[in-house]
Amino acid sequence: MSIAVYIHSAAVLNAAGSECADLLGTPPSSQPLAFDATRRAYPLPTPRLASDLFDRKIQRSVEPQGLRLLHCVARLAPALAALNLPPARIALTAAIPEVDAPSPCWDAVQAIGEQPQKPLAQLLANTPPLHALTLLNSSVMAYVAEALQCHGPMGGFCSQDNAGLDALIEACQQIVEQRADAALVVSSSPNLTPALYLRDPHQASEAMYGEGAAALLLGLVPAPDTPITLRIAGFARGYSADPQRGAAVGRGVIDRALSVEKLRLGDVGQIVANPEDAQLMSLIADHPRDVRSARAMTGDLGASALLTEIALALHHTHTASATPGYTLLVSHSRAGHWGALLLASETMEEHT
């Protein structure tokens, strides 16, 4: 890339905790779901928003996945403010699963049960007036933009696992193409509601979902006083609905992400990937020792998984044992999206 883009700061919220370091702790226990005790997952209590940053009505009107995202991104406010940039130069991109329309309607479902002869009347009577806004992913983005004063280019992506990479690439390109000097990239997992499991029963039977959120601040400069920086060194994405073509697409995506720095897979010190994805693992079979994943700590965070892994990679650069090197994050959605992101950990001297 012609312009270097750094991961400046990160914030996470998931079952492991609200600090990146928590992702290195003891794995939390999965919990039985409240609506189906036979299934286990990593749910989160709905967080309370900081009242100094967000209007109180937001706490009442935004559903849990949005609140998790807002709670998480709020912790980047000081770092963003310290950059002292005009709001128009700060981009905002988001990976948000579709707002889970059936879930705000569970009250209505219950009301319909009490008066089943009038289902529509009960549905309307039990739908909150602001439901139209909670239906829209852009509402959550607007709350972020308002609270953190980022009024530059924006882009919202949903709803598969790939949305995190789409949002990150969009943010990175806005900076590289000089439309912004910094970018907030925000993401949330889907809510653990019956709808998530009923929507795609086959997928749900395999997945151990988790709830969480992650937010990154990208910038033209790394955070001050960091001996080792984390730079976005390359990325690529691909898609194939045809599983037969999947491996070739995945291999091509990895090669393209590495090619920017003229690397081969063996040059990468750390690979981040879902170890349960057999097709993905077959592509990196020569490097099994180098593969890690935070999934065991968080569950499957969907659209928030990639940003959570990046946050952990940033945390690694802050530890005393951090050394320069490359980390390759490879993702593969069930729908057929492939993505690869190359991060370079470098000493400050390498930039001067």
Place this chain on the structure above:
Amino acid sequence: MRTREVYVTGFGLVAPMALDAATLFERICQKQSCVREHPRFKALGFNNSAAGFIDDGQWQQIAAGFGGNATLHPRQSVLAEFVARQALQHAGLTPTAFAHARSGLFLGANKYCADSHDLHRASRCMDETGRVDLDQLLDTPAASRALFGRRVDQQTLHLAETLGIRDHISTHSDACAAGTMAIGSAYRAIERGEIDLAICGAVELMANELPYYMFNSLGALCQADLPASEQSRPFMPDRCGFVISEGAAMVVLESAEHAQRRKATPLGRVLGYANVCEAQKMTSSSRDGSKYEECMEAAIEDAGLLSSAVQHVNTHGTSTQANDSCEALALQRVFGECQEHVTFTANKSAIGHSLAGSGAIEAVLSLISLRDGVLLPTLNYDHDRTEYPSLKFLSEPMRQSINVVMSNSFGFGGVNSSLVLGRA
């Protein structure tokens, strides 16, 4: 001169009372509204039953053109495929073209909302106490798919599989700006050299009970005691809310090289695009229009043009007091002394507001204006009573050759986007 020019080589469209773009364009030229009384809204006793909606007759024809059993697929997917087929045919492409090129699919859509048909299906699975028996519901595939199998990206995944998209698919849920953002994202992907061929646009089916109720609760819908066809009256002093609508539109975009290689006839060009988040207020922009102004100027700058080069603007023009006021002020600021050389139209006056679909539909209508040199009237517009006399809105169709059109979409939450389109 851009590094890679982006051509439009085909488009497809379905709107209320129109199964293709030419029919819709002609209807608006003849000043025929697509807004009617919605029979379900009327039966429910809603105060105002006006809506733009795809009726049963249209659905039968859409289903007949579907490649499989339409009853087994959600309507969003059936509609997406119908519109995509139109666009491909218009572009002279076969469905396999996307499997043999560096290709992408970019679709805007907002959340699927359950409607009364879905509720009726679910009610069949209620037990004796009135609770929905989920096991029974799940054993009824059509009912369970209808209620739970619909996701915001369902039509994207369906089309991606049908067309064999090779490189990139994404779903944009940016409220009323989603369609424009999908087209803008595809344009950027081609311009950056990531792909050579894209199909992009939006599919929105919101003209049903729950969205009506919700938007009405916000005070966003027109409740005037006027005939349905007269309720959407953008930029008029007596405007009082939008009319909910639905529809879908898609365009085929190609790099100039790709289009030239296959000897495709360009219908227009995408020249510039901007998308910004202003977050002034959830349901309205900055009152002085400055945020809309910034968005439009960024798009014009992205196109490498001056505002004086823009000859026609397809406004967002929802017919709400706040949006139209902000947009009018912004247009006055952007065009300043050039205003008299610019004409304006507000397609929602005829179609209503199809949310995500609106930006894509309006982009297609703008492309026809560029191609045919015919500018569309704004229905229900009265020059003698207008609030913004300096803006030359057309109340009759006008034949005039133009080179550059700007199409605006401004969504809830301050999601603003503008697209600059040029003649081929």
